[in-house]
Amino acid sequence: MFLIDCGEGTQDRLKSFDVKWNRINQIFISHLHGDHIFGLPGLLSTFHLNHRERKLQIITPIGLKEPLQLLLNTAGEKLSFEIEWIELNHVGALKVWENERIEVVAVPLDHRISTYGYIFQEKEHPRKILVDELSKFPQLNHHQLRSLKKGESVTLEDGVVVPNEWVTEKQLQTRSYAYWSDTRFHAEYASFLTGITVLYHEATFLHALQEKAIMTYHSTAKEAAELAQICEVGTLLVGHYSSRYASILDHEKEAKEVFPNSIAVEEGQSFRIS
């Protein structure tokens, strides 16, 4: 489970939305403005108070480590877990993290301070489960399902073999998720984002305030949708709205006019990437 950015109150939201936060082992930070990092001291302290032992990786633009550690040290306690800092200071796209199944690429964005967008890309093409066929073998357990997704055949407890091709089929596309905030609009981002399954793109403003967006290094809902269209992404999620807007209906409307599969997201929602 990845956490991307950590504004003030993140630990409260994780509790409210019943997220199993012990499973967070990586935190990706886009940039060092307060609304993206001021929840870190509290979240890390709570990890500590809950006696976390597993290492935590923080992937972030350079400059966060010293102030955060200094603030955590004010209480004079040594954290119960290790933090591995992966500090970014590169131009161009760079793979900054990976495990067996996923790799993460960080791309510099055009904001007021050093900012990175993150692309989470599935490596393999896991086999797609054929749900109807699978229901014929209710005795399959979680581990066997995983083996089937990898393309392996499995043997049931009674010795019966389930050949992989009986219950799965080839999946054409790997899945991917891109987090693109905060940034000005650039059509050139298409070189990184084409074919992305789900793109989250900031839409601080409606297009009537495009000049303000440019001035403050932000984007409009229409611009986000234009990028989604150019990139032929699967789904566009827009967010990071200016507090001047009382409702987000106009953001969704503006985006849908350009790219129909757009959703203006609200706090606490979840989306399947597929």
Add this chain to the structure above:
Amino acid sequence: MFLIDCGEGTQDRLKSFDVKWNRINQIFISHLHGDHIFGLPGLLSTFHLNHRERKLQIITPIGLKEPLQLLLNTAGEKLSFEIEWIELNHVGALKVWENERIEVVAVPLDHRISTYGYIFQEKEHPRKILVDELSKFPQLNHHQLRSLKKGESVTLEDGVVVPNEWVTEKQLQTRSYAYWSDTRFHAEYASFLTGITVLYHEATFLHALQEKAIMTYHSTAKEAAELAQICEVGTLLVGHYSSRYASILDHEKEAKEVFPNSIAVEEGQSFRIS
């Protein structure tokens, strides 16, 4: 308007409870544990984003200035207002702030790290308004009321003089508020707290866990009430409950058994000090 301590989410609570936070010019910090300071970066950033210009005074145990300023500097912006740091590192009771009407004394408390309790003490004995008499002069304005409280007589617009003694009487006691958190119980605090109008005292535990309270440098509801009784305070407020307690009814019951005028406080409540 004073703010005392500033845990994560304080700015959200101030908004929810409709507090006019622009009027906060002093923040008093008891100690540097995260649950008392991690709301500062966000609150100060919001002051900045709202173009605050008035100086802010932060009264705090030594050690907060550097990490907080470093974290605020990560975004690379200079704050729109000045912070005056009043850093505490003393033993015994010391006056750390005052204006014309109020003085604030900081007293070291017995907690795991350097911690101060704060006593807010009214300086003057303002005259007590006789509400029934006052109602005979509905034309009195806010400024005239203030003059009456100071003991002055006022002249109405039609030339009629309202002698001070017609509508006020002498008030015997000045009002005071003490904030006593986090700390172990000590009867010796009575030398500072006797006669306090409203005492807020932490009650992290119920008395059944007194040993745990001593070990972790906290207090029980019963102990807080004992101190209130020794000091003959007006009202005791207890708070800062351990998250192990699902309800605070037992804290109030335990305190009331020793000191009847005890209240176990909840988020968002307000109390008159009188």
